[in-house]
Amino acid sequence: ENTADTWRGLWMCLIATYFASIGNIISVRNQKTGIPVVQTNAGGMAYGALIMMVFAVIGGASFNYDYTLSYSVSLVYLAVFGSILAFGSYLTLVGRIGADKAAYAAVLFPVIALGLSTLFESYQWTLQAVFGFALVLLGNYVVLSRSKK
Template sequence: MNIVLYAVIVLFWGTTWIGIKLQLGSVDPAVSVAYRFLLAAVCMFIWTSARKLPMRFPLRSHLRLALVGLLMYSANYVLFYYCSEHLVSGLVSIIFCLSVGFNIINGRIFLKRPISRTVVLGSVAGVLGLALVFGDDIAHTKASSDLLTGVLLGLGATLLFSFGNIASSWNQTSGGLPIVQSTAWSMLYGGAFTSIGCLVAGNSFTVEPSFRYVAGLVYLSVCGSAIAFVTYLTLLSRIGPDRAAFATVAFPVVSLSLSTVFEDYHWNVLAVLGVLVVLAANANILAGPRLRTALGRLLPGSASGTADAATRESSAVPESGPGRG
């Protein structure tokens, strides 16, 4: 189930670049973010109403949900949209995948989660793999004030996303808040916060009356937000924020694959090597102990040692399951 959830996240987040690209135009990026999560919240509330899920929570819970909305569905996305105006997509992807490292540190500080050697090594390998994939983009990015601005915006957005992960995990484990209803309220708060920020900044709430813009908005709201974030938060509750955030390392590979089809992207040796490194890192993060045990059984004389290593690694990472992490 963890692998299925992970695959859904990577698939949808790996294709959101299509929706974002369709939205680029006359509408301010922050306004598009507000539209995206307000529409996603509407979809979530329709779904909870159809299933007759309880939506009433005490004030303290709403404060927690509003915090997640501000961190995950408002401020971080606004920063990332503006970051994309300064940096090439490859560099933005690498910055975003640093959320794995942030989640490891923040999970240790705020949730007292043990730091797994598997996750740390996998994270480093994943970042290095993406650096190989997007090496040409990085090499041709000129050092300038735009570069510094973009990097700072990207790091700020990634840190906020990580804090949102920790807050959401805390809501589910300590607060006992259900995932679907929590996501609906948090997206509504996130859209509201972004709308207020746009009003303060004097941004115009215009809508580009084109199929291109509307299609991108609908895809981002339904698939890239409502479905993807419920799936992501479900995975987060099962395996913890450190391993769940590793999806941010995998989805740029999906984006690159689509670029091959739709944007005539040309592969090189470093890009292929980088993709292989990223895939290996993902396999190690998701099923490292089991993979090593299986390989140990295939290799003569190494089964017991591999099994022992898997046992030691499993003891360092809590078992997946509802209510843990």
């Protein structure tokens, strides 16, 4: 639908992509100057959490926590594997092969997520999802298979 929320969401995605690209470039620079990935990753996550907390307080959000074991284990799993290790690995990849090539690897993340969802959550593929999947693979093939000049 062509609503104000749709356009707002599109702009937010574009702005987030811009800032993620800036972050990749800063990460390359930091690694070239010898700043370790673990420390910059921890600092970035701490600043991000602090900024989100400020926005939550300003927005009047309440802080809630579900004390069940399943929630706590899931939260720790996502924090360790989905954030700390995954993002640390990605930043290391950025430092090794460059922000440009690593960005194309990042485009595959939703494809991997859809594959895992298909296996574990019985995700039902739509025509749009198949088309998007094909575009991601085609785009990566075109960009990454170009001969170096």
